Amino acid sequence: MSAILTRGRVPKTPHTEFYSEPEVLALEEIHGVAGFSGDWSRKYHYRKYPTQQVREPHRLPLDLRPQAITPPQPLQPWHIRAGRLKAHGDHVSGRVPLVYGRTTCVSAARFEKSCPADRFFRNGDGHELWFIQEGSGLIASEYGVLPFRKGHYVNLPKGTTYRVELASEECALLIIESRLPIQFAPHYLNASGQAHLTSPVVETEAAPPEYRPARDEEGLFRVWTKHGGGFVTEMFLGHHPFDLIGWEGALYPYAFHTDDHHPVVRRIHTAPPARQTFQSGAAPHGGFAVCTFKGQIEGWHPRDIPAPYAHYNVDSDEIMFFSNTGYGARKGLVEPGSFTFHPGSLPHSPHGLAAKRSFAERGKLSDYLAVMLDTFYEPLAVAKQAVPLADKDYPTSWNRDTQGVSAA
Numbered sequence: 001m002s003a004i005l006t007r008g009r010v011p012k013t014p015h016t017e018f019y020s021e022p023e024v025l026a027l028e029e030i031h032g033v034a035g036f037s038g039d040w041s042r043k044y045h046y047r048k049y050p051t052q053q054v055r056e057p058h059r060l061p062l063d064l065r066p067q068a069i070t071p072p073q074p075l076q077p078w079h080i081r082a083g084r085l086k087a088h089g090d091h092v093s094g095r096v097p098l099v100y101g102r103t104t105c106v107s108a109a110r111f112e113k114s115c116p117a118d119r120f121f122r123n124g125d126g127h128e129l130w131f132i133q134e135g136s137g138l139i140a141s142e143y144g145v146l147p148f149r150k151g152h153y154v155n156l157p158k159g160t161t162y163r164v165e166l167a168s169e170e171c172a173l174l175i176i177e178s179r180l181p182i183q184f185a186p187h188y189l190n191a192s193g194q195a196h197l198t199s200p201v202v203e204t205e206a207a208p209p210e211y212r213p214a215r216d217e218e219g220l221f222r223v224w225t226k227h228g229g230g231f232v233t234e235m236f237l238g239h240h241p242f243d244l245i246g247w248e249g250a251l252y253p254y255a256f257h258t259d260d261h262h263p264v265v266r267r268i269h270t271a272p273p274a275r276q277t278f279q280s281g282a283a284p285h286g287g288f289a290v291c292t293f294k295g296q297i298e299g300w301h302p303r304d305i306p307a308p309y310a311h312y313n314v315d316s317d318e319i320m321f322f323s324n325t326g327y328g329a330r331k332g333l334v335e336p337g338s339f340t341f342h343p344g345s346l347p348h349s350p351h352g353l354a355a356k357r358s359f360a361e362r363g364k365l366s367d368y369l370a371v372m373l374d375t376f377y378e379p380l381a382v383a384k385q386a387v388p389l390a391d392k393d394y395p396t397s398w399n400r401d402t403q404g405v406s407a408a
């Protein structure tokens, strides 16, 4: 679902003479993924290239790298109470890496500050997919302005230059980073990239940024770029980075609200691929899938079991983030903003008597909201930063019913 958009003024033919104003040549930049072969956009800067640094860059003391736990922990399921993070800094300094792998990093952030007007951020490591757990605000980027609120996903391509302005006192995010591009689930798209008629997602529900006129301004503007897995380097430009007279292409940030994910349901239990919203890489042969567990009509077969089966997906490490506590299989255990992490080397199942309790949900509208991430052939590890948030009793929690009744 790569809608190709044009905003502002661009030449009909790429890389041809084009002017911002008489005698001022517009300077073209290609922002692209997968080398010169993936999605891309062409951007036309007013009069300066984005390469024109006016001071020596320097590395900041900020370190966003996930830290390995030593010695390695035993194999176990995890429950990380990320909703308990204290508000700290802005969307950069407030992010805490919690689980990570070779190409994927999952962080949470609870932050209370907007970015200063002269400071911008770029993630040079990964594409970012945000889920907004709490709060609202807007992301201003060179592509335009993108409002967000609780329940939104925001997809920010690697290398987008942006800053965040909060409209609420605090904001809580789940941040999924991937070195690979993040896109809508291809199994819901036709060969032209258009959503199938059976897709839970429709193109017009993905909100692109609202274009703003070029800022042809001189000054000192700082760009913080994340690189090397979590280092941050500060660079200095002598011109405002939002200086595009226009852009055209398929690569740009957008927002998508979970209210606009329309579940596909069956008479019996529906497996997660039906709930898939996004993926990175070549899932299920690499990368990851992101599924939206949005309240839906549960199976109406007279003997349907709405709770999931125990599952042992040996090639997937699974994170399930709970926006609310309505998900029956973990009721009584999880908190809003917490997540479970089930490594692929372990089976996992509903808790206690959840399967039997779920009979009462047959044919009814559920009200849960959760976001699931399944990696494929990429083991994940819990970072040291997550240990203070870990629920130590979780590995043995299946042996007791969460309503206080023995599961045995």
Ligand SMILES: [Fe+2]
Residues within 6 Å of the ligand: 311, 318, 342, 348
């Ligand atoms: Fe699962």
